[in-house]
Amino acid sequence: MTKPPTRIQTRNRAAILSAGLDVFSQFGFRGATLDQIADAAGLSKPNLLYYFPSKESIHTALLERLLDTWLDPLKALDGTGDPVQEIIAYAQRKLTLSRDYPRESRLWANEILQGAPRIEDTLRTDLKTLVDEKAAIIKAWANDGKIADVDPHHLIFSIWAFTQHYADFDVQVRAVLGEKAPYDGASVFLDTLYAKLLQP
Template identity: 70%
Template structure:
């Protein structure tokens, strides 16, 4: 009786979407804690509240879950760099980029650790993307930064290493969160980190 109005089909679709999201969320938890090699489908299935055969209905392997997570993560990770406006005020744009990257470390620590883990294992799933899409975008934004420096709008800096430094300085707070909070006695590190990084970058970049 429900097949004529599509309710049953829509219901299955909602359940499928919910289960897929649950698997990806559980996969993110497991991979970010244990790394790719240390993670198992059983752990992910348990975290998703599904049986292993049910999980395999949605994803055929651990690798498939891992790849799906990385593909979604890369888009999120590149958005702040894409948003760097070549026509904007250089210092404002670069400080805004730093703040967005720091906010991502605060709001998406598991994703940051997942990405770091992939890089540490030699980026087997992302190597082509790193050499292609990521390199192209970084080169484009480095050219913008270099142009700002040549025009005297910011101090002369190596644009690629400036971008690398922003990555390192912000993602540290996600990837080494336990260490940071231990040293700070459990204090929230992000307000102080933002103020410190603003001061550092302003000192570096002001012409």
Template identity: 70%
Template structure:
């Protein structure tokens, strides 16, 4: 029987406030630039109170990354081997665009970690992520062998989808500086649908 007591509503609320504040701070300043003082201030808590919930800045960062990576894999997990190939791949593109629109801070947090060499999630990248990409790449390759899509390298197709969708989160400031007040996502979604449909059509 576990001796761990369930968290109270206040404890859950405070943990949530800390993680939400940390997401803001880490996505803006990166791991090195962020401090516990900045996170505590953003969460509306004292630093000692923050340290009651998390023992270190790294503990907060790792919890955010682990939650994020699992969320990040969900759109690819939904790729159905029994579905219509082009529809399935375009559905994946749309889900990734939705994530860039709805979770820009999370995307930038992940990008910052990768740019640092992924020291805290390297095992996850070579484990769960690689396994999933291998699995879905086999599906895409089989679709080509069946004549249902054009001949594409499945790994580089997935990389291209990541690059072209996550750009709108990671480089949001640049995109909006060029487009002004115009919402980039409707036009971006149409453009990517055109690119990948043409690429994949046999």
């Protein structure tokens, strides 16, 4: 029987993952080094390697942990609910995710920009299956005249682009807006945009 990790082991593993998230979200997989992650975690490199044998193992652990968080907002879209409100609520959940998990958003974006070498299978299976399932619900709503006749896949892509922009391009957004709270304005604009777009 495997012994449960000690408090120190749990703390060190968490510190490594948090440091890895910082480093990978800033420099990408290729630009990140184990030395950078160890320094950010406050550990020696040999100590880090006790927990994770390679840079890739840290990166993979972060992506695996992120996947469910990333898919949950779309999973919650309810085919029995009010169509316009369900789609807007999904977009708002994605915006909240960008606000609360900006490092994770940039980690995901960096992986995709590099061709998704560590998650391509997941994109073609879990992600595609979920998106196709929810797109079919949206298409049925459109066919029934409950929302405008929009392409459901491109509608979902537009929500991704709109909401993730605020995390992935945070520096640019804040440079333009200055002291304004970007997510407050984004939330109001999102409601107005999709309410008008989806009006049957």
